[in-house]
Amino acid sequence: MTNSEHHLTAAAPFDFGMSLRFVGGFSPTAGEQRIGDGRLVKALRVGGETVLAEVSASGTAVQVRLSGAQGQAAVAAALDRIRFFLSLDDELEEFYAxxxxxxxxxxxxxxxYHQVKFSSPWENVAWAILSQRTPRAVAVKAKAALIEATGNLFEADGILHPAFPDAEQVVALDNLAEVIGNVRKAGYLQGAARRWLDLSETELRQAPYEEAKEQLLSLPGIGPWSAMFVMIRGLGRTDEMPTEKEFLRAAARVYGRALDEKALVQLSDRYGPWRGYWAHYLRADS
Incomplete structure:
Protein backbone atom coordinates (compact mmCIF):
# COMPACT_ATOMS: atom_id res chain seq x y z
CA MET A 1 0.00 0.00 0.00
CA THR A 2 1.29 3.47 -0.87
CA ASN A 3 1.33 5.88 2.07
CA SER A 4 2.45 9.50 2.05
CA GLU A 5 2.47 12.46 4.45
CA HIS A 6 1.49 15.97 3.39
CA HIS A 7 1.08 19.41 4.90
CA LEU A 8 -1.60 21.91 3.92
CA THR A 9 -2.27 25.39 5.29
CA ALA A 10 -5.71 26.77 6.13
CA ALA A 11 -6.58 30.45 5.93
CA ALA A 12 -6.76 31.91 9.43
CA PRO A 13 -8.81 31.77 11.53
CA PHE A 14 -9.29 28.01 11.35
CA ASP A 15 -10.62 25.67 14.02
CA PHE A 16 -10.46 22.05 12.90
CA GLY A 17 -12.36 21.03 16.02
CA MET A 18 -15.34 22.95 14.63
CA SER A 19 -15.02 21.04 11.36
CA LEU A 20 -15.03 17.73 13.22
CA ARG A 21 -18.05 18.77 15.27
CA PHE A 22 -20.01 19.64 12.14
CA VAL A 23 -19.12 16.43 10.33
CA GLY A 24 -20.03 14.40 13.40
CA GLY A 25 -23.54 15.82 13.38
CA PHE A 26 -24.18 15.89 9.62
CA SER A 27 -26.69 13.13 8.96
CA PRO A 28 -26.31 12.93 5.13
CA THR A 29 -22.79 11.52 5.63
CA ALA A 30 -23.36 9.59 8.86
CA GLY A 31 -21.17 6.49 9.09
CA GLU A 32 -19.02 7.51 6.11
CA GLN A 33 -16.02 8.67 8.17
CA ARG A 34 -14.41 8.12 11.55
CA ILE A 35 -13.80 10.95 13.99
CA GLY A 36 -11.72 10.75 17.15
CA ASP A 37 -8.59 12.05 18.85
CA GLY A 38 -8.76 15.23 16.78
CA ARG A 39 -8.64 13.31 13.50
CA LEU A 40 -10.91 12.76 10.54
CA VAL A 41 -10.45 9.51 8.62
CA LYS A 42 -12.38 9.36 5.36
CA ALA A 43 -12.29 7.37 2.14
CA LEU A 44 -12.59 9.32 -1.10
CA ARG A 45 -12.87 8.53 -4.78
CA VAL A 46 -10.02 10.03 -6.78
CA GLY A 47 -9.37 9.27 -10.44
CA GLY A 48 -11.48 6.14 -10.36
CA GLU A 49 -9.73 4.76 -7.26
CA THR A 50 -10.60 4.71 -3.57
CA VAL A 51 -8.05 6.37 -1.30
CA LEU A 52 -7.98 6.94 2.43
CA ALA A 53 -7.21 10.30 4.03
CA GLU A 54 -6.37 10.82 7.70
CA VAL A 55 -6.56 14.51 8.52
CA SER A 56 -5.52 16.39 11.65
CA ALA A 57 -4.57 19.98 12.38
CA SER A 58 -2.73 22.24 14.76
CA GLY A 59 -3.86 25.80 14.27
CA THR A 60 -3.79 26.52 10.56
CA ALA A 61 -1.29 23.70 9.85
CA VAL A 62 -3.19 20.73 8.43
CA GLN A 63 -1.58 17.30 8.27
CA VAL A 64 -2.79 14.71 5.78
CA ARG A 65 -1.79 11.07 5.61
CA LEU A 66 -2.84 9.48 2.33
CA SER A 67 -3.10 5.75 1.70
CA GLY A 68 -3.68 4.17 -1.69
CA ALA A 69 -3.01 7.20 -3.91
CA GLN A 70 -0.90 5.90 -6.80
CA GLY A 71 1.33 8.49 -8.44
CA GLN A 72 1.75 12.25 -8.21
CA ALA A 73 -1.43 13.02 -10.14
CA ALA A 74 -3.54 10.96 -7.75
CA VAL A 75 -1.89 12.54 -4.71
CA ALA A 76 -2.45 16.05 -6.10
CA ALA A 77 -6.09 15.27 -6.88
CA ALA A 78 -6.66 13.82 -3.40
CA LEU A 79 -5.10 16.85 -1.69
CA ASP A 80 -7.18 19.19 -3.82
CA ARG A 81 -10.29 17.24 -2.87
CA ILE A 82 -9.45 17.50 0.84
CA ARG A 83 -8.60 21.20 0.64
CA PHE A 84 -11.87 21.93 -1.15
CA PHE A 85 -13.98 19.61 1.04
CA LEU A 86 -12.73 21.38 4.19
CA SER A 87 -12.85 24.86 2.57
CA LEU A 88 -9.31 25.55 3.77
CA ASP A 89 -8.94 28.61 1.54
CA ASP A 90 -12.03 30.47 2.80
CA GLU A 91 -11.03 33.92 4.09
CA LEU A 92 -13.52 34.39 6.92
CA GLU A 93 -12.43 37.73 8.36
CA GLU A 94 -14.31 39.62 5.63
CA PHE A 95 -17.43 37.62 6.46
CA TYR A 96 -17.04 38.14 10.21
CA ALA A 97 -16.62 41.91 9.75
CA TYR A 113 -15.32 27.15 11.37
CA HIS A 114 -14.76 26.77 7.63
CA GLN A 115 -17.77 25.27 5.87
CA VAL A 116 -17.33 21.50 5.47
CA LYS A 117 -18.89 20.71 2.11
CA PHE A 118 -19.99 17.37 0.74
CA SER A 119 -16.85 15.48 -0.23
CA SER A 120 -17.58 16.34 -3.87
CA PRO A 121 -20.23 18.37 -5.71
CA TRP A 122 -21.30 15.14 -7.43
CA GLU A 123 -22.10 13.60 -4.05
CA ASN A 124 -24.13 16.73 -3.25
CA VAL A 125 -26.04 16.33 -6.53
CA ALA A 126 -26.84 12.72 -5.70
CA TRP A 127 -27.95 13.60 -2.18
CA ALA A 128 -30.19 16.39 -3.52
CA ILE A 129 -31.96 13.85 -5.73
CA LEU A 130 -32.18 11.15 -3.05
CA SER A 131 -33.53 13.54 -0.41
CA GLN A 132 -36.15 15.36 -2.49
CA ARG A 133 -39.57 15.10 -0.81
CA THR A 134 -38.26 12.17 1.19
CA PRO A 135 -37.86 11.66 4.95
CA ARG A 136 -34.23 12.13 5.98
CA ALA A 137 -33.91 8.58 7.34
CA VAL A 138 -35.16 7.07 4.06
CA ALA A 139 -32.70 9.15 2.02
CA VAL A 140 -29.81 8.21 4.32
CA LYS A 141 -30.70 4.53 3.93
CA ALA A 142 -30.82 4.85 0.12
CA LYS A 143 -27.44 6.61 0.07
CA ALA A 144 -25.89 3.87 2.23
CA ALA A 145 -27.32 1.21 -0.11
CA LEU A 146 -25.81 3.01 -3.10
CA ILE A 147 -22.38 3.03 -1.45
CA GLU A 148 -22.70 -0.66 -0.57
CA ALA A 149 -23.74 -1.57 -4.12
CA THR A 150 -20.60 -0.04 -5.61
CA GLY A 151 -18.26 -1.65 -3.08
CA ASN A 152 -15.97 1.32 -2.51
CA LEU A 153 -14.39 0.09 0.70
CA PHE A 154 -10.88 0.88 1.86
CA GLU A 155 -9.64 -1.48 4.56
CA ALA A 156 -7.14 -0.17 7.09
CA ASP A 157 -6.29 -1.77 10.44
CA GLY A 158 -9.25 -4.09 10.10
CA ILE A 159 -11.72 -1.24 9.56
CA LEU A 160 -13.69 -0.75 6.33
CA HIS A 161 -14.01 2.87 5.22
CA PRO A 162 -16.75 3.53 2.59
CA ALA A 163 -16.39 6.08 -0.21
CA PHE A 164 -19.30 7.60 -2.11
CA PRO A 165 -19.38 6.30 -5.71
CA ASP A 166 -18.32 8.51 -8.56
CA ALA A 167 -20.63 9.24 -11.47
CA GLU A 168 -19.11 6.55 -13.68
CA GLN A 169 -20.00 3.90 -11.13
CA VAL A 170 -23.59 5.11 -10.85
CA VAL A 171 -23.99 5.06 -14.63
CA ALA A 172 -22.79 1.44 -14.66
CA LEU A 173 -25.32 0.20 -12.08
CA ASP A 174 -27.95 -1.88 -13.89
CA ASN A 175 -30.10 -2.36 -10.79
CA LEU A 176 -30.05 1.19 -9.43
CA ALA A 177 -33.83 1.35 -8.91
CA GLU A 178 -33.69 -1.82 -6.84
CA VAL A 179 -30.71 -0.54 -4.87
CA ILE A 180 -32.26 2.76 -3.80
CA GLY A 181 -35.86 1.56 -3.82
CA ASN A 182 -37.25 4.25 -6.12
CA VAL A 183 -37.66 3.97 -9.89
CA ARG A 184 -38.19 7.68 -10.54
CA LYS A 185 -35.19 8.78 -8.52
CA ALA A 186 -33.05 6.07 -10.09
CA GLY A 187 -33.85 7.57 -13.48
CA TYR A 188 -32.95 11.06 -12.30
CA LEU A 189 -29.78 9.86 -10.60
CA GLN A 190 -28.50 7.89 -13.55
CA GLY A 191 -29.41 10.67 -15.97
CA ALA A 192 -27.64 13.21 -13.77
CA ALA A 193 -24.59 10.94 -13.57
CA ARG A 194 -24.38 10.67 -17.36
CA ARG A 195 -24.69 14.43 -17.74
CA TRP A 196 -22.16 15.02 -14.94
CA LEU A 197 -19.52 13.19 -16.95
CA ASP A 198 -19.77 15.95 -19.57
CA LEU A 199 -19.21 18.74 -17.02
CA SER A 200 -15.99 20.07 -15.52
CA GLU A 201 -15.86 20.52 -11.76
CA THR A 202 -13.07 23.07 -12.21
CA GLU A 203 -15.29 25.15 -14.49
CA LEU A 204 -18.21 24.85 -12.06
CA ARG A 205 -15.98 26.20 -9.30
CA GLN A 206 -14.71 29.11 -11.41
CA ALA A 207 -17.36 30.04 -14.00
CA PRO A 208 -19.63 33.05 -13.48
CA TYR A 209 -22.24 32.18 -10.89
CA GLU A 210 -25.30 32.11 -13.14
CA GLU A 211 -23.43 30.13 -15.79
CA ALA A 212 -22.41 27.49 -13.28
CA LYS A 213 -25.93 27.33 -11.89
CA GLU A 214 -27.36 26.83 -15.37
CA GLN A 215 -25.03 23.87 -15.83
CA LEU A 216 -26.43 22.33 -12.66
CA LEU A 217 -29.98 23.01 -13.80
CA SER A 218 -29.24 20.93 -16.91
CA LEU A 219 -28.97 17.83 -14.71
CA PRO A 220 -32.08 15.60 -14.58
CA GLY A 221 -33.80 15.90 -11.20
CA ILE A 222 -32.09 19.18 -10.29
CA GLY A 223 -34.38 22.20 -9.98
CA PRO A 224 -33.69 25.75 -8.75
CA TRP A 225 -33.54 24.88 -5.04
CA SER A 226 -31.30 21.85 -5.58
CA ALA A 227 -29.00 23.84 -7.87
CA MET A 228 -28.60 26.53 -5.21
CA PHE A 229 -28.01 23.83 -2.58
CA VAL A 230 -25.20 22.31 -4.65
CA MET A 231 -23.73 25.72 -5.37
CA ILE A 232 -23.38 26.36 -1.63
CA ARG A 233 -22.69 22.94 -0.12
CA GLY A 234 -20.95 21.26 -3.05
CA LEU A 235 -19.12 24.13 -4.71
CA GLY A 236 -18.76 26.65 -1.88
CA ARG A 237 -20.40 29.42 -3.90
CA THR A 238 -22.45 31.42 -1.42
CA ASP A 239 -24.05 34.20 -3.49
CA GLU A 240 -27.54 32.87 -2.76
CA MET A 241 -29.16 31.30 0.27
CA PRO A 242 -32.06 28.95 0.98
CA THR A 243 -35.26 30.37 2.46
CA GLU A 244 -37.21 27.26 3.44
CA LYS A 245 -38.69 26.73 6.89
CA GLU A 246 -35.64 25.28 8.61
CA PHE A 247 -33.62 28.40 7.81
CA LEU A 248 -36.47 30.65 8.86
CA ARG A 249 -36.57 28.82 12.18
CA ALA A 250 -32.80 29.04 12.63
CA ALA A 251 -32.81 32.77 11.84
CA ALA A 252 -35.79 33.38 14.13
CA ARG A 253 -33.92 31.73 16.99
CA VAL A 254 -30.86 33.95 16.46
CA TYR A 255 -32.75 37.18 15.79
CA GLY A 256 -35.36 36.62 18.49
CA ARG A 257 -38.44 37.15 16.36
CA ALA A 258 -40.59 35.40 13.80
CA LEU A 259 -39.35 35.93 10.24
CA ASP A 260 -40.95 35.43 6.86
CA GLU A 261 -39.03 34.93 3.62
CA LYS A 262 -39.00 38.66 2.81
CA ALA A 263 -37.55 39.53 6.22
CA LEU A 264 -34.92 36.79 5.89
CA VAL A 265 -33.81 38.14 2.52
CA GLN A 266 -33.60 41.66 3.94
CA LEU A 267 -31.39 40.44 6.80
CA SER A 268 -29.14 38.62 4.34
CA ASP A 269 -28.56 41.65 2.11
CA ARG A 270 -25.77 43.03 4.30
CA TYR A 271 -23.77 39.81 3.73
CA GLY A 272 -23.68 40.13 -0.06
CA PRO A 273 -21.70 37.22 -1.59
CA TRP A 274 -21.40 35.73 1.91
CA ARG A 275 -25.16 35.32 2.38
CA GLY A 276 -24.96 31.56 1.78
CA TYR A 277 -22.22 31.30 4.42
CA TRP A 278 -24.42 33.31 6.79
CA ALA A 279 -27.27 30.86 6.23
CA HIS A 280 -24.93 27.90 6.74
CA TYR A 281 -23.70 29.35 10.03
CA LEU A 282 -27.30 29.81 11.17
CA ARG A 283 -27.97 26.12 10.54
CA ALA A 284 -24.62 24.93 11.92
CA ASP A 285 -25.28 26.82 15.15
CA SER A 286 -28.70 25.24 15.69
Missing part, protein backbone atom coordinates in the same frame (compact mmCIF):
# COMPACT_ATOMS: atom_id res chain seq x y z
CA UNK A 98 -20.15 42.04 8.30
CA UNK A 99 -21.80 40.48 11.37
CA UNK A 100 -24.73 42.40 12.82
CA UNK A 101 -25.34 42.55 16.57
CA UNK A 102 -27.64 39.53 16.69
CA UNK A 103 -25.37 37.38 14.52
CA UNK A 104 -22.13 38.26 16.31
CA UNK A 105 -22.69 35.68 19.10
CA UNK A 106 -23.00 33.00 16.39
CA UNK A 107 -19.66 34.11 14.96
CA UNK A 108 -18.14 33.89 18.43
CA UNK A 109 -19.46 30.35 18.93
CA UNK A 110 -18.36 29.16 15.48
CA UNK A 111 -15.22 31.28 15.18
CA UNK A 112 -12.80 29.61 12.79
Missing amino acids: LADDEFRPVVERLYG
